[in-house]
Amino acid sequence: MKIAFYSSKPYDRQYFGEASQDFRHDLTYLEPRLDATTALLAEGYPAVCAFVNDTLDKEVLQTLSKGGTKYVSLRCAGFNNVDLDAARELGIKVVRVPAYSPYSVAEHTLGLILTLNRKIHRAHARIREHNFSLNGLVGFDLHGRTIGIIGTGEIGATFAKIMTGFGCTLLAYDPKPNPACDSLGVKFVTLDELFAQSDIISLHCPLTPQTKYLINPETIGKMKHGVMIINTSRGAVIDTRAAIDGLKSGQIGYLGIDVYEEEGHFFFQDLSDEVIDDDVLARLMTFPNVLITGHQAFFTAEALTAIAHTSLQNLADLEISGQCANTVGG
Numbered sequence: 001m002k003i004a005f006y007s008s009k010p011y012d013r014q015y016f017g018e019a020s021q022d023f024r025h026d027l028t029y030l031e032p033r034l035d036a037t038t039a040l041l042a043e044g045y046p047a048v049c050a051f052v053n054d055t056l057d058k059e060v061l062q063t064l065s066k067g068g069t070k071y072v073s074l075r076c077a078g079f080n081n082v083d084l085d086a087a088r089e090l091g092i093k094v095v096r097v098p099a100y101s102p103y104s105v106a107e108h109t110l111g112l113i114l115t116l117n118r119k120i121h122r123a124h125a126r127i128r129e130h131n132f133s134l135n136g137l138v139g140f141d142l143h144g145r146t147i148g149i150i151g152t153g154e155i156g157a158t159f160a161k162i163m164t165g166f167g168c169t170l171l172a173y174d175p176k177p178n179p180a181c182d183s184l185g186v187k188f189v190t191l192d193e194l195f196a197q198s199d200i201i202s203l204h205c206p207l208t209p210q211t212k213y214l215i216n217p218e219t220i221g222k223m224k225h226g227v228m229i230i231n232t233s234r235g236a237v238i239d240t241r242a243a244i245d246g247l248k249s250g251q252i253g254y255l256g257i258d259v260y261e262e263e264g265h266f267f268f269q270d271l272s273d274e275v276i277d278d279d280v281l282a283r284l285m286t287f288p289n290v291l292i293t294g295h296q297a298f299f300t301a302e303a304l305t306a307i308a309h310t311s312l313q314n315l316a317d318l319e320i321s322g323q324c325a326n327t328v329g330g
């Protein structure tokens with residue numbers, strides 16, 4: 001199948017290049033992000049392969065449909081960037097990679113926690129300047145602390161399993177609790193209980209209308225003073241302005257984010273010669289107790305291999321039978 005591959009990077013070409021040897025697809029790598037101005041590039045392509053910050057709203061889907069696109073293969077788990085109703089109306093099937101390596105994201109989550117807690121990012125910067133002072137670098141033992149996990153799917157449950165090794169008390173909230181968490185000693189509680197009792201809160205839910213701005217002035221107010229919040233899910237689960245207020249007052253003691261609600265303008269690009277015109281992001285970058293990574297939690301060799309294979313298999317399934325188990329939105 002001819003596939004227009006948007007937002008392509010050198011690593012995509014490497015991993016999809018290797019995986020495509022098992023398929024008979026014809027991939028055209030396009031560097032631009034998919035949006036209303038670039039959708040025409042897919043004219044004549046029955047399939048489009050898109051990533052987390054590509055825009056698949058009604059206007060874009062209409063242009064794709066007019067150009068003959070029938071399938072959208074998301075090379076990611078989340079599908080919050082797709083207007084699924086519009087896709088259904090236009091007869092475009094949307095498929096995704098529901099699970100690739102939950103370890104990749106869960107392990108990165110732990111990396112953010114340990115780095116923020118033990119201030120490894122600051123220690124590294126200091127020592128490069130020959131400053132071996134420990135002032136201001138005090139951390140805390142994770143052992144005995146309470147971790148609140150919001151969303152206990154593939155990644156949340158994997159993260160819970162990792163944290164059992166640290167001797168933490170594990171609380172979780174999920175409208176559909178994952179039974180795999182029971183044997184890990186995870187206690188499912190209400191959101192309010194989780195907010196009130198957790199030393200560290202880690203977000204592993206999808207971005208939906210229910211989870212948008214789940215972390216907001218009111219919920220931040222329900223948390224322990226000095227709480228650590230970690231977000232590797234989707235940026236808009238946190239109201240970033242509210243988080244900044246929480247950091248300024250000290251109510252939030254640490255913030256680790258791999259995702260940001262306006263990340264589409266910045267992440268995955270080298271902007272080192274540019275002025276950052278987003279004052280919210282710029283303010284976040286000034287805090288010593290904020291750690292930002294650019295949506296790299298998934299970025300392991302194992303995950304990239306699995307993502308490439310499943311994305312291409314999904315399209316092969318659709319080509320052969322018109323059906324795919326990884327279809328989203330019916």
Ligand code: NAD
Nearest residue numbers: 078151152153154155156174176204205206232233297298
């Ligand atoms: P999953 O579908 O296996 O699990 C999501 C869980 O969230 C489910 O158990 C679901 O019941 C729960 N949930 C739904 N609504 C909720 C709510 N209102 N409150 C609490 N929980 C809720 O997904 P996953 O593979 O574990 O991934 C979780 C999220 O992580 C994805 O949706 C995606 O946004 C994000 N993600 C980020 C990266 C990254 O690189 N940063 C990579 C992969 C996935």
